[in-house]
Amino acid sequence: MGHKVLMKGNEAIAEAAIKNGCLHFFGYPITPQTEISEYLAKRMPQVGGLCLQAESEVAAINMVMGAAASGSRVMTSSSSPGVSLKSEGISYIVGCDLPCVIVNIQRGGPGLGGIQPSQADYYQATKANGHGDLHLFVVAPASVQEMASLTGLAFDVADKYRTPAMILADGALGQMMEPVNFDIEEKTALPEKTWATNGHGGKRKKNIVNSLYMDPLDLENSIKARFARYDEIKANETRWEEVMVEDADIVMVAYGITSRICKTAINAARAKGIKVGLIRPITLWPFPSAALKKAAETAKHFMVCELNMGQMVDDVKVAIDCARPVSFYGRTGGVMPSAEEVLAEIEKIAGGLTK
Amino acid sequence: MTTKILLAGFGGQGILFAGKQLAKTAMYSDLQVSWLPSYGPEMRGGAANCSVIISDEEIGSPIVTTPDVLIALNLPSFDKFEPTIVPGGLLIADSTLIAKESTRNDIRICRLPATGLAAENKLEGFANVIVLGQLLKQTGLFDYASFLDLMIKGIPASKSALIEKNKRALEIGYTYEV
Numbered sequence: 001m002g003h004k005v006l007m008k009g010n011e012a013i014a015e016a017a018i019k020n021g022c023l024h025f026f027g028y029p030i031t032p033q034t035e036i037s038e039y040l041a042k043r044m045p046q047v048g049g050l051c052l053q054a055e056s057e058v059a060a061i062n063m064v065m066g067a068a069a070s071g072s073r074v075m076t077s078s079s080s081p082g083v084s085l086k087s088e089g090i091s092y093i094v095g096c097d098l099p100c101v102i103v104n105i106q107r108g109g110p111g112l113g114g115i116q117p118s119q120a121d122y123y124q125a126t127k128a129n130g131h132g133d134l135h136l137f138v139v140a141p142a143s144v145q146e147m148a149s150l151t152g153l154a155f156d157v158a159d160k161y162r163t164p165a166m167i168l169a170d171g172a173l174g175q176m177m178e179p180v181n182f183d184i185e186e187k188t189a190l191p192e193k194t195w196a197t198n199g200h201g202g203k204r205k206k207n208i209v210n211s212l213y214m215d216p217l218d219l220e221n222s223i224k225a226r227f228a229r230y231d232e233i234k235a236n237e238t239r240w241e242e243v244m245v246e247d248a249d250i251v252m253v254a255y256g257i258t259s260r261i262c263k264t265a266i267n268a269a270r271a272k273g274i275k276v277g278l279i280r281p282i283t284l285w286p287f288p289s290a291a292l293k294k295a296a297e298t299a300k301h302f303m304v305c306e307l308n309m310g311q312m313v314d315d316v317k318v319a320i321d322c323a324r325p326v327s328f329y330g331r332t333g334g335v336m337p338s339a340e341e342v343l344a345e346i347e348k349i350a351g352g353l354t355k
Numbered sequence: 356m357t358t359k360i361l362l363a364g365f366g367g368q369g370i371l372f373a374g375k376q377l378a379k380t381a382m383y384s385d386l387q388v389s390w391l392p393s394y395g396p397e398m399r400g401g402a403a404n405c406s407v408i409i410s411d412e413e414i415g416s417p418i419v420t421t422p423d424v425l426i427a428l429n430l431p432s433f434d435k436f437e438p439t440i441v442p443g444g445l446l447i448a449d450s451t452l453i454a455k456e457s458t459r460n461d462i463r464i465c466r467l468p469a470t471g472l473a474a475e476n477k478l479e480g481f482a483n484v485i486v487l488g489q490l491l492k493q494t495g496l497f498d499y500a501s502f503l504d505l506m507i508k509g510i511p512a513s514k515s516a517l518i519e520k521n522k523r524a525l526e527i528g529y530t531y532e533v
Contacts, residue, residue, distance in 0.1 A: 004382055175392055177375070179387075260417065267415065338420040339415065340420065
């Protein structure tokens with residue numbers, strides 16, 4: 001265990017970006033993620049990078065596209081309404097096969113919604129954060145330490161597979177402080193960005209970064225090539241955590257801040273003799289379907305818990321082929337459930353199972 | 356061993372700062388800790404609160420709904436959170452600002468006139484630190500000297516006048532007999 005510092009989750013993402021070689025940040029302020037911009041405005045000049053407050057989220061994401069095309073490690077961050085504004089640019093970045101990191105510190109929606117913690121952008125992040133056939137690599141940190149470590153992972157996966165990666169957190173994780181250390185493991189060498197449009201003085205054939213294909217067959221081929229890389233991401237980069245799943249009758253499925261509320265509820269339920277466990281997706285796309293399918297062999301019931309109206313439920317049902325009942329408990333609009341509320345829900349289900 | 360602390364009062368009373376001092380000391384004591392603030396309009400006046408959990412185990416939910424220790428620095432916070440203290444828990448209330456007395460007989464009650472003490476000693480704005488002093492005395496959560504040391508280390512040298520004031524405020528709180 002190395003040197004620890006007490007930091008907000010937002011600051012941990014910002015510092016981790018610097019430690020992972022990010023040299024460009026483009027953003028626009030919005031609660032509850034503005035500390036990322038604030039921190040990088042101070043820190044970027046110290047490492048010779050650029051932190052720029054754009055005139056809007058739309059401008060920021062297009063600046064990201066430009067920096068990514070030149071081969072730089074680049075990041076932008078926002079919160080829910082701002083991420084919606086970035087959607088068009090994100091789709092273009094996918095179409096151009098450019099790596100970058102996009103941070104969404106979610107708040108309540110739809111519309112301007114509220115400013116309190118939410119996970120209501122799960123569908124947006126995992127299904128369609130932009131038009132066209134596309135996926136983003138989506139990680140869901142659950143602690144300030146993971147805000148740092150998964151930022152590193154997001155940059156690496158983005159570069160390796162030439163895809164945008166999204167860090168999907170929420171206002172609570174962004175605002176809370178916990179000890180974090182930035183000891184980074186030795187990195188494996190990343191591939192040289194031979195595709196970058198970075199000026200070469202006529203020494204090689206020119207590179208073109210583009211998302212427009214007039215011939216549908218060319219476009220289809222480019223999409224198929226991208227989906228072959230998605231298959232590699234699914235095979236290599238799916239991550240999750242399991243807590244007391246082996247003997248669990250009830251398996252909870254929760255990510256991010258909600259998974260921690262569930263852990264507290266699970267410990268309390270275990271103390272009452274209820275066999276309940278947790279599968280915590282760390283990557284939301286790709287979704288850890290295999291882990292859920294395996295758990296369905298022994299579990300009797302799945303219970304999804306999120307800060308929304310149940311957006312992950314379908315993914316769980318598909319993962320387990322609807323082999324077990326899947327129920328949902330959650331709060332939305334910026335309200336966070338207490339561990340006691342979640343425990344009451346666990347007890348209700350456990351009561352039904354013994355009947 | 357897990358201690359759940361809820362600090363609540365008005366924005367500007369130094370609620371978040373006080374919580375941060377506890378969190379920092381916990382971290383340097385090699386304990387697990389989480390600090391979760393209310394954020395948004397509260398920071399600019401109105402109600403502010405912050406949840407601090409200190410534990411020797413991994414911390415699950417960072418939200419404190421049933422505090423072991425409640426620090427209440429205004430009446431609305433007292434009204435809202437006093438009923439949520441766990442039986443056997445501790446209430447520290449600023450009696451200068453909270454005239455109302457707790458009717459609970461299953462908790463330890465510690466009323467100290469932190470804001471009044473601050474004013475008497477020309478330490479306006481340091482009621483939060485006075486309360487921290489009393490908290491250390493009541494809970495023995497951290498060693499007084501190391502808590503003070505860490506708090507002072509967090510103050511930039513350019514603001515040396517603050518060091519003396521923090522020192523005095525912590526001592527006043529620690530030595531106050533309720």
